[in-house]
Amino acid sequence: MQLQVALDVLDLPSALALANQVAEHVDILELGTPLVKSAGIAAVTAIKAAHPDKLVFADLKTADAGALEAELAFEAGADLVTVMGAVDDDTVRGAVAAGEKYGKQVVADMISVVDGRVARIREVAKLGVSFVEIHAGLDEQARPGYSIAQLLTDGREAGVAFSIAGGVKADTIASVREAGAVVAVAGGAIYGAADPGAAAAELKKRATG
Structure with a gap:
C-alpha cells in the first residue's frame, strides 16, 4: 500500500516546505484542491520539479470538461488527477482518455457520494479509472460520530482498486491496509x-506492516 500526503496548505512556499519535510517517507505528493485554486496549476509544475522521483497528484476534483482539465494537469507535470465520481459518465471518460494519451492515471473521487456508493464505485471503475478514492471530506469528518469504518466496509464490498481518504492516521492506517x-x-x-516528517515516517512504517 502506498502512502499519499495531502498538501492541504494555501500557498506554494508552504507546500514546498511541507513536501521537503515528508517526501522521503511518502510515495505520492498531493496538491489539495484549495492549494491548486490559490496557487494555480503552476504549483503542480513546481512540486514535480522539486521532487521528480515522487508521484504528483493534482486533486482538481473535476466536475465537467474531464479531458480538458486532466490535460491541464498532465501538461503541468501531474502523474495523477481526480475527477468527481458523481459526475456524468462522459466527464469521467474524457479524463480517462486524457490519461491514456499522456500515460498518466485518473482517480475517481467519491466525496459526497453516500447513498449507493458501492454501486457507483463499481460503475466508475468500469469507465477506466486507475482506482477509486473513497473519500470523506473535512465537513463530513467534523460531524459527531464520524468513523472511517464505513469507508473501509465499502472498499471491501466494492471489489475494485481503491484508496481511502478521511481519517487516516496512526491508529487507523493498519485497518486501511487490511481492508485492501x-x-x-x-x-x-x-x-x-x-513534526510532519516524523509523523509521515510513522505512518509509512504502519502502512507497510
Whole structure:
C-alpha cells in the first residue's frame, strides 16, 4: 500500500516546505484542491520539479470538461488527477482518455457520494479509472460520530482498486491496509503534526506492516 500526503496548505512556499519535510517517507505528493485554486496549476509544475522521483497528484476534483482539465494537469507535470465520481459518465471518460494519451492515471473521487456508493464505485471503475478514492471530506469528518469504518466496509464490498481518504492516521492506517486499499491518503495526521516528517515516517512504517 502506498502512502499519499495531502498538501492541504494555501500557498506554494508552504507546500514546498511541507513536501521537503515528508517526501522521503511518502510515495505520492498531493496538491489539495484549495492549494491548486490559490496557487494555480503552476504549483503542480513546481512540486514535480522539486521532487521528480515522487508521484504528483493534482486533486482538481473535476466536475465537467474531464479531458480538458486532466490535460491541464498532465501538461503541468501531474502523474495523477481526480475527477468527481458523481459526475456524468462522459466527464469521467474524457479524463480517462486524457490519461491514456499522456500515460498518466485518473482517480475517481467519491466525496459526497453516500447513498449507493458501492454501486457507483463499481460503475466508475468500469469507465477506466486507475482506482477509486473513497473519500470523506473535512465537513463530513467534523460531524459527531464520524468513523472511517464505513469507508473501509465499502472498499471491501466494492471489489475494485481503491484508496481511502478521511481519517487516516496512526491508529487507523493498519485497518486501511487490511481492508485492501492500494493507497492511504493522510492529511491532518501529517501536516497538523508538530513534526510532519516524523509523523509521515510513522505512518509509512504502519502502512507497510
